[in-house]
Amino acid sequence: MSKTPLTNVAALAAIGLAAAGLAPAEPAFASDQLTITSFGGAYQAAERKALFEPYAMQAGVKITEDGYNGEFAKISAMVESKSVTWDVVDADANATIRLCADGVLETIDWKKLGLDRTRFTDGNKYDCGVPNTIYATVLAYDKDKLPNGPKTIADLFDVQKFPGKRGLLRSPFGNLEWALIADGVQFKDVYKVLNTSEGVDRAFKKLDTIKKDILWWQTNAQPPQLLADGQVIMTSAGNGRIYDANKNSGKHFEIVWDAQELGMNVWTIPNGGPRRDAAYKFIAFAGSPQAQANQTNYSSYGPANKDAIVHVDPAILPHLPTTPDHMANALQVDPAFWADKGDDLRQRFTAWLAK
Incomplete structure (x- = not known):
């Protein structure tokens, strides 16, 4: 399986941004930044290639990455102390339900997001998350x-x-x-x-x-x-x-x-973050069918957006858990x-x- 060429990545990013109502931007100013936290390793490396780099290039946003092992306490402590530094967090579904009930995570406004909740696997189960990978x-x-x-x-x-x-x-x-x-x-x-x-x-x-x-x-x-x-x-x-x-x-x-x-990982927004609107724009891009399909070029996790599967390379399908x-x-x-x-x-x- 070959990785998607950079030109194709950029094209996918442009499509996803158009779907999210975004236009390519000029190079980022210092204030145009976003901190995204995920699980590290090969998984986050795949997100970097499929999502972070294309989005940063097209939206003119500087993305800073952080990593964690899915601990509840780190997110809760940030919100409780009103010192949120993570704008977007890729979280496990189990953690998302619990943190949502505790008021730690933003309730997702799907209209603001511009995505169809019904097109996501188990999308109705997560009030505070947008399904990312299975x-x-x-x-x-x-x-x-x-x-x-x-x-x-x-x-x-x-x-x-x-x-x-x-x-x-x-x-x-x-x-x-x-x-x-x-x-x-x-x-x-x-x-x-x-x-x-x-x-x-x-x-x-x-x-x-x-x-x-x-x-x-x-x-x-x-x-x-x-x-x-x-x-x-x-x-x-x-x-x-x-x-x-x-x-x-x-x-x-x-x-x-x-x-x-x-299991499922979902995109979440900690309550009280300083860049809420920017977080929504990134998740709108990351949740698009094209972007989720592009992730399968770098990792063997299934896309949660049901409309993504038609964009997946047939050679990759046998390696996905969702076949x-x-x-x-x-x-x-x-x-x-x-x-x-x-x-x-x-x-x-x-x-x-x-x-």
Whole structure:
């Protein structure tokens, strides 16, 4: 897969800006700036190429980037202290729902944005966010080290067939869902079961079966490195990180497209930011079909704008979690469930780890 030439990037940017009611501008003055915060790594590098650089060039805005690991507290502290320095934040859907309820984020005015909310996947679920990318947490392994690797999520829990360490995020998020699926719960019933104390007990009991074989990771950059170093035989990971390792580092990692957990990142505006209008203009551009399609030239995350898919290079489609073949066996993570139950489950998880 080749990257879009700069001339095409500029053309896409111009189209997106026209859709957002913006015109190319003269070079930026010092006051014409925007601070955008995202998750770093290959993901933010893709946003830089597909969104930040084209927008800065066409709108005449200087973009300053910052990075974080999705922590709630950083955004909340800025808003509470009235010292907001992040104009636009790419946030996880679960965090967005919670921060919106707490009044930390701006309620999105879709009329001001100039985008059709109904054309965004789950657009009606986020009062304080504009859906950006759809990612998948997947099970992955190194074909060079494990030629006959796992085929289903149940294999993650089969230490007889696949002895060795497996990597998992140090969090109940996603792991409880996989535990229930591996224990026979149907996708459609996962959150119904997990919403009961018996279901939570069942999930932790399944995790008990591999607890001593788990190597816990905490940042998204870790899983590919754990595989490359041979510290684990399989690991949960963001699909984009695995794709990037194969494409740009020559790895031969394989994704198990079974029970992949679909999540979403959304563009948000912290309340009280000094450049609210500029933030809206950027999000209008970033949410356009052309801009979201352009992101797939640099990362393997699916566009949240449904109208973007017709602009995606057909060669890229098989690598996106939102292709029909992959969607057929995917679990849509429920952000409302985690916004409601997350604190209790994290406390339970911490206690479980300490046992």
